[in-house]
Amino acid sequence: MNHLPLIIKREYLTKVKNKSFIIMTFVSPLIMVALVAFVAYLSQLNNDKKRTISVLDETGVMSEVFVNTENTTYNILTDTSLETAKELVIAKEDFGLLHIQNSTDRKEVVSKVKFYSDESPSLSIMSSLEEKIEKELEDKKLFNAGVDIEKIEASKTNITIAQETFTGEKTSKIDSVLKLAFGGAAGYLLFMFIIIYGNMIMRSVIEEKTSRIIEIIISSVKPIQLMMGKIIGTSLAGITQFAIWTILGSILVFALSAIFGIDLSEMQTPQQDLINQAMQNPEIASEIQLGMQSFFNLPLANLIIAFLFFFIGGYLLYSSLYAAVGAAVDNETDTQQFMLPIIMPLVLAVYVGIFTVIEDPHGTVSTVFSFIPFTSPVVMLMRIPFGVPIWQQVLSFAILAVTFIFTVWFAAKIYRVGILMYGKKPSYKELYKWIKY
């Protein structure tokens, strides 16, 4: 008799109706968004801080470099000694004092610039001061050498190399960024999904063991049916949760930025930096056009199909292992020793994905890892946007499929024996014995 739908339904409903699940589902996007908004707000607050920096310029030629900005006021001191200037700054409670000593030797001027302050200044303040002095001295040097600065400015060129494949498709830097974003998101999503819902499956197996209902259930259904029902039901609950998170998250981000005018996109990630770099090109319009084009140039159909296959394959592979671990132990604290071998390949996959796929999506390391079944779902999903030959994808999935059939079988064996074992924490050796029962 096939009870699978019934079991899936129960697993799904109990997960979804569980109080902590509901709270997690609705509160965590709130917390996340609130946190991000709070950090954004704090960083704005920090930027708003007004400070005055006194400048004692003995050379007398630098003063026009220090132009007041919104947050920083420069107070140019003249005709005072360093000591009186220091006292003055302390008395006025200025942020700090920049001292530029005079000398005939320009090199000495450079080496003797000093900044005095109570608190150590932030990196951004220092680099902005350094940049100003450098620029001025550079211009002065060039001028002294008889170079016309305006000519130099005019000679500056901005170049963007247009990229085109041999088949004539136009590509751009945006293209790579987009590919990276898609691949990274897919791989990372799978990773997160496995960790969160794998654990949930494990806990629910342990719960059945500790509440001692397990023997009643498996006198009605085959253990493998129960295990598969659990895995599928929990993943459906997971998909529901992810969907709600996505929807709620976007509504909240939208609402928050509308209400408080906080631009959350200011919180920059490295990828956004790349996008911005690409966007700072003069030919922005054509770039955007190219970007749109590259979006459609992505192997979208391939991406979606491969995502489904590798996501399901990878998830089944790992979640069955989680179920087996849950069956092997009596309580959650005993799971530690079995978790490591599950988590390790997953983390490895993510690191390989992040470090090698970005560098060289078709290099040896990325290629090899996209075939090893325990890392292939994550790594292959990251590689696919860069265009992976279909035969590689099919072969990789075939290997994955064979492996997950094997792990599900293996997990079912452990599960079948483990759920009826109470009281002792099994060793790996014992687990091996169970397979033969």
Added chain:
Amino acid sequence: MNNLLVADSVSKNFGEFRALNDVSIAVPKGSIFGLLGPNGAGKTTLIRVINQITMPDSGHVLLDGEPLKPEHIQNIGYLPEERGLYKSMKVGEQVLYLAQLKGLTKQEAKKRLKYWFEKFEIGDWWNKKIQELSKGQAQKIQFIVTVLHQPKLLIFDEPFSGFDPINANLIKDEILQLRDEGATVIFSTHRMESVEELCDHIALIHKSNKVLDGKLTDIKREYRTNTFEVGLQTNQIERVTNAIKEKFEVFPATFKNLNDDVKLNVKLNAQGSSNELLSFLTSKAEVHHFVEVIPSANDIFIQTVKNN
């Protein structure tokens, strides 16, 4: 077909350990069959084989003449010793779910459930969670889950543990009633008084082997030692006692009675008859108490286990 369930030379190994060694039992239709044995003897393994939770390494099990197959799950109700329910699930939902797993439709399960809830007067529990119930209350739910799909074969492993005497009695009466309605019951327990009370047949498993089985009365007959408990009234205690001792094998007896002067267990030899003993006794003193010592299930259990 007189036997509902036949296990034929069932063996099961767990690694090196042989949990069942060539065990055969036959459970007659409509009987209450006691499956006895010390802890770790292999009872639970045998029960799990019958429930198709564990597959035997060799031997086979017939239910109603057919080799066990997955569909037979619907014909078996099993109350395991290690039992529990989903703690945070509501009573009604939970029982419906478990009944559906046993092949009942939701409507049918609801209808039958109503009957049992009325019978046990627990209708207001429907929306309670298991964790809100007491242990005994949860056990009642468990009992309902076991019998709701009206199985031909009921297997109870220590059914009375966790019940107070009143509820234990209630469950006992239910078991008897189910038997009367045609169900066959396999009953595994350590409580020998309930074996005496309920079981028609027993099988004793010890160290993975079946060491004894048959009708309880037959086994008792086999185990009786032709010993009689005797209480006599006389004013010559010593003389009478010595006279009996000369003729028969005698052991001290401890039974409770009103002022009997001589209390003895008298064992007859194989040819000796009770009438012979009785006439001998009446010639010596006034007989107040004369009863055959019938071995209790408890005695048989202990004796068999010790001898093996």
